[in-house]
Amino acid sequence: MRRWGAIVLNDLRLEWRRPGRVAAIAVFALLAGVVFVLASDPEPEPLARLGPGAFWVAILFAGTLGLGKTFAEEERDDAMTALLLSPVDRSALFLAKAASTALFLLAVEVVMAPVFFAMFGLPLLRVLPGLAALAALATAGLALLGTLLAFLTARAAGRELLLPVLLLPLVLPLLVAAARGTRVLLASPVPALADLSAWLTLMAAFDVVFAVLGCWGFERAVEE
C-alpha cells in the first residue's frame, strides 16, 4: 500500500511541477465546448440540450489526449523496466497508474466545469452533488480502461491514433451513462432519481468489471 501510494505521489508530483499539462488539457476541453457551441445554435434551448453530452465528450477527448502520456513518459529512460523490477505487485502498479490518471482528469474537470457550464447556460451549483457522483464513477472507469489500453498500445506504431480508436467504442457505456445522468439531473427541479441511480449503477458495474479485468490483463500483458 505504501509503495502504491509512492507511485501515485510520484506521478502527481511530476504533474505538479509541470502544471502546464493540466492547464493545456483543460484549455483543449474548453475549446471543444466552444467548437460545439459554434457548430450548433447559440440559443438557450439547443445549448441546454447539447450541453450535458458536449461536456462529457469534451472530457473524453481531453482524457484520450492525456492518456497517451501515461506510459510514453515511462518508456523514456526505460523507467517502465525499473517500475516492473521494483517490488510492487503488478496489480498495484496498474491501479496506481489508473489512480494518478483519474486524479489528473478530475483536476481537469474541476478547472473546466464552471466555465463549460456557464458557456452552455447550465446551473452548475444546483446539480453539483449529483454531478460529482457521476464524475467520480465516469472518471474512474475512463482511467481504468484508458490506462490498460495505453499500456497495450504503448509499443504500437501510430499509438496516438490507435489509442482513441480502441478506447472510444469501449468507453461508450460511460459516455452514455454520464451524459444521460447529467441530463436527468438538469431535467426538472426534482430529478428522476430512479433513472439517475440506474446510470450510476451501470457505471459502477463498468468500473468493477474493468478494475478486475484491468489488473488481470495488465499482469498478463507485462510478462516478459
Place this chain on the structure above:
Amino acid sequence: MVPLVVCAAAAFLGALATIAFYAPVEAVQGVAQKIFYVHVPLAWCTFLAVAALLAGSIGTLWRRRPGADRLARSAAEVGSVLATLVLLTGSLWGKAVWGTWWTWDGRLTSTLVLWFILVGYVLYRSLAEGPPETTARTAAVLGVIAAADVPIIHLSVTWWRTLHPEPVVMRSGDFGGGLPGSMLATLLVSLGAFTLLAAALLVLRVRLAEVEDRLEAAAVERALR
C-alpha cells in the same frame, strides 16, 4: 479443408435457391423482406466470430499456444467482414421497409459499435510492433476486454433508447414470433449455410495465418544466419 469449402459453397447456393424460389413473398414488405434470410444469419455468424475471438484470446493467455492466437486474429478479421455485411444488409432492408438507410435504434447502434471494436482489433494487430509472442499476448488481453465490454455496451445503448423515451419514428419489424413455417424453414436452411460459410472462411484464414507465421519464422532464421 477442401470438403468443408465445397460443402459451404454447395450449402450457400442451396440457401440462395431456397430464399429465391421456396420462401414466400411477404405480404406487406414484399421481396425486400427476403434480405432477412441473409441478414439474420450474418448477424448470428458475427456473434460466433466474436465467440471465436474470445476463445482464441483466452487460449493464448492460458496455454500460450500459437494456434489459439491464429484463431483469435483470424476470427477478428472474418468477424469484421461479417459485421460490415450485417450493417450493409440491414441498411438495405431499412431503406426498403422503414424508408431510411439508418436509424439509431438500440440494436443497430450496438452492432455499429461492435463493428468499430472488431475493426479496432484488426488495426491493432496490423500496427503493433515488437516480438510476435508479446503482440499475441497484448492482443489477447484486448480481445478479452473487448468481448467483456460487448454486453455492457448493448445494455447501455438499450437503456439509452428506453430510459429516455423519444418519439420513435420507426419501429423495428416484429420478427421472431408468428413466423410462418416456410419462412422459418428458409431461415434455418440459411442459418446452416451461413454458419458453414463462416466456418470455411475462418478455417481458410487460419491456414493463411499459419503460412504467415512460417514465413515470418523463416525470415527471422535467414536474418540470423
